[in-house]
Amino acid sequence: MIDFQPVIVAFACSYCAYTAADMAGVQGFAYPEGVKIVQVPCSGKVDSLHILRALQKGADGVMVAGCLEGDCHFRNGNRRAAQRVRYVQALLEDVGIGGQRVLMANMSAGQGAVFAATASHFWETIRALGQNPAKLAASRAAA
Amino acid sequence: MITAVRKPMAEILGYAAQFDNILLLGCNECVTVCYAGGRKEVGILASALSLAFLKEGKKLAITEHTLERQCDPEFVEELAQTIEQYDAIFSMACGCGVQTLAGRYKDKPVFPMVNTQFMGASERQGVWAERCAGCGDCVLAYTGGICPVARCSKRIFNGPCGGSTKGKCEIDPGVDCAWQLIWDRLKALGRTDLYSQIMPAKDWRTAKDGGPRRIVREDLLS
Structure with missing residues (x-):
């Protein structure tokens, strides 16, 4: 399990977290390569279904990253994203997967260090949790 | 819906x-x-x-x-x-x-x-509330468009009851008293005369009490 390298799908708002991820690169703040960024126009665009499909297709964790509270470009998209993340976390608890596999994060466009630290910490958390059972089943079937 | x-x-x-x-x-x-x-x-x-x-x-x-x-x-x-x-x-x-x-x-x-x-209506995004109980004999014309069957906890037809306080129902302070709503609306419409009329006991046979219900439209039968 020590070789387990989690794959994290990070839905990143183009107005903040996506730019923050870019800033992390420019400023030299590293984060694991297993963090795969999907640019979205607003974190409020991310639906519960997107999060669950990512997990169903083998992602070990999903991070939704939006603007700081009160700073959403579209007024309340980040608040809606947080509500959906809570809904999915509860659903994942109910089915035994665990809500810790999904994270809501907030940051501004200039916070490259925050993006790198949040992504790295979440990646480590998922690494400790172990592989997504969906991916485990797929690898067993292939073996 | x-x-x-x-x-x-x-x-x-x-x-x-x-x-x-x-x-x-x-x-x-x-x-x-x-x-x-x-x-x-x-x-x-x-x-x-x-x-x-x-x-x-x-x-x-x-x-x-x-x-x-x-x-x-x-x-x-x-x-x-x-x-x-x-x-x-x-x-x-x-x-x-x-x-x-x-x-x-x-x-x-x-x-x-x-x-x-x-059977309810959307109050706002993510909130739905009961609006119709399908009683089979609609009285909304006499109650200012507010249903005493679906929205009064006791389904009373000549309300309010003694459990109405400051416009709220005794079952929960978050629930509006339907008869307060009816009164307010009839007042706004200038039709408080409707409130003064005693409504007769309801015939519940048109509701579920008459057994499973069907609608048959002869003009539409194939």
């Missing part, structure tokens, strides 16, 4: 445990509007079920499909060619849809995925 909420996952997982191959069937009507059983909710439940089974080292084949309406035979009929391949149908429609499926496909187990709630 008819409102519904998804059943607890533990109950759904209990139903699913006995099958290998299911059809998870949504409905494009009321349950889509109240986010309980439309195409998106089918996807969410399919993903959750799939993950739950994989966690246990089992595999459940789930086919996702959504019908235009599950309470109409003509739409339910479209499953006839493919239904045999499934062990069971997991329906995300209201009780009407589940029963239409069960009536058409008599040898196929059908399970409800939602708990059907009430």
